[in-house]
Amino acid sequence: MILVTGATGNVGADVLRGLLELQVPVRAAVTDLNRARARLPEGVNLERFDFNDPSTFAAALKGVTRVFLMRPPIMDDAKAFKPFLKALASNGLEQLVFLSVLGAQHNPIVPHRKLELAIEKLKIPHAFLRPSFFLQNFLSTHRSDICERNDLFVPAGTGHTSFIDARDIAAVAVRALSVPHIVSGGIDLTGAEALTYSEVAMVFSQVLGRTITYSDPLPLKFGLEMQKRGIKPAFVNVMILIYNTNRFGLAARVTNEVKRILGRDPLSVQDFVRDFKDLFSETTGSSQTT
Ligand SMILES: NC(=O)c1ccc[n+]([C@@H]2O[C@H](COP(=O)([O-])OP(=O)(O)OC[C@H]3O[C@@H](n4cnc5c(N)ncnc54)[C@H](OP(=O)(O)O)[C@@H]3O)[C@@H](O)[C@H]2O)c1
Structure with missing residues (x-):
């Protein structure tokens, strides 16, 4: 079991x-x-x-x-x-x-x-x-910014991030649970490439057929906005620390482990946006918060 x-x-x-x-x-x-x-x-x-x-x-x-x-x-x-x-x-x-x-x-x-x-x-x-960072964060933390403001509101500067789709992580986990001797020890899982949030915004724009910007707020501006949205200050600080890892390129490393274990390429940012396109549709009549 x-x-x-x-x-x-x-x-x-x-x-x-x-x-x-x-x-x-x-x-x-x-x-x-x-x-x-x-x-x-x-x-x-x-x-x-x-x-x-x-x-x-x-x-x-x-x-x-x-x-x-x-x-x-x-x-x-x-x-x-x-x-x-x-x-x-x-x-x-x-x-x-x-x-x-x-x-x-x-x-x-x-x-x-x-x-x-x-x-x-x-x-x-x-x-x-x-x-590395889950692409699914765009469905949770960032979804309202994408749907309501056509923007990625993330204080990540120009740092690269090797985003991975949670579905690939799950597939590796299934393999590790069903064939334990194949997957053991520490395994670094990333997507096939590291992109800046600006490049991710371009992918969103191409796939969704409307312009998605990357406003790249400074950490202080981001923190004040998150507090305005009701997020507790302690968690806002955690978010800023996490995005600092993107900002300073600490989430940029790319590994080949998904392909090694699953025998196929990792899902790309394009695959992700296309698969969840309906959930990123534009919402009209929302209030601007920035
Ligand atoms: N997001 C990223 O970019 C990223 C990157 C690397 C690592 N991670 C790590 O991945 C983990 C999050 O994984 P996820 O995104 O799959 O989770 P998630 O979607 O945030 O879901 C949280 C889960 O925790 C369960 N849970 C909450 N309180 C619980 C409790 N007291 N006892 C038992 N279960 C409880 C919930 O179950 P119920 O619905 O049953 O309450 C829910 O299934 C974190 O450790 C995070 O640091 C995230």
Whole structure:
């Protein structure tokens, strides 16, 4: 049995779908059964689960030998995962696939690295997937700017980013869960090329057939605008720090791992915008906020 955490998320939902297609026994760990039922394929084996509630672990882990583990973005304290990692270690896992972040191995401050080190210490067989920036961020964080203002409002300067499609990360995770000996250790996952946000805006313009600009606000302007939109100051600071990695070219590295593991090229920015074109349609009558 394979347990998928974050099964309603960007990556987890496709990990779940990929495993269902392989017809392997799979269980989705979700915090809210009703909400998950509405979002996930009908008939999926669901179990209520909360990283913060150890009373939910036993049922979720019953008969489980492989796990897809992700860290919900709202949980920034790595210590909160200790009880679950201990439960995993005593379950005698064959494979733990952890969704980490590009460069984690060089950054002891990020919670992902703390989790990686804890997993290594517990000697759980693992694969650490370390992806670059998700293209799916354009569907979440940036979607309203694209639909309502035809703009990418990101303080990333002229730095290059090796964007990756979450569907490719999920496909690699499915491989790592179904054929563990093929995918193990730390794996840096990126798209096939690194683009600036200005180049990404050009791709959006070409595919959507309307001009999408890249306004490249300075971090202070971006921070004030995010606060105006109701985002908490602590999270605004995290966002600015994250975009600094783009700005200073720290998210520009390109690897060949998706092709090596999947035997095909990674999905491109063009593929992504084309596949989700309908979700980027223009919304009229919105208020300007900049
Ligand atoms: N975005 C990027 O560019 C990027 C790049 C590299 C790495 N990452 C990493 O990828 C991870 C995010 O992955 P994602 O985008 O697939 O996730 P996501 O779409 O943000 O989904 C979050 C998931 O967390 C689950 N969750 C929230 N609170 C929970 C709790 N207390 N217990 C159990 N589950 C809980 C939610 O499940 P319910 O619906 O059941 O509540 C949901 O499935 C983060 O660790 C992030 O740092 C992101």
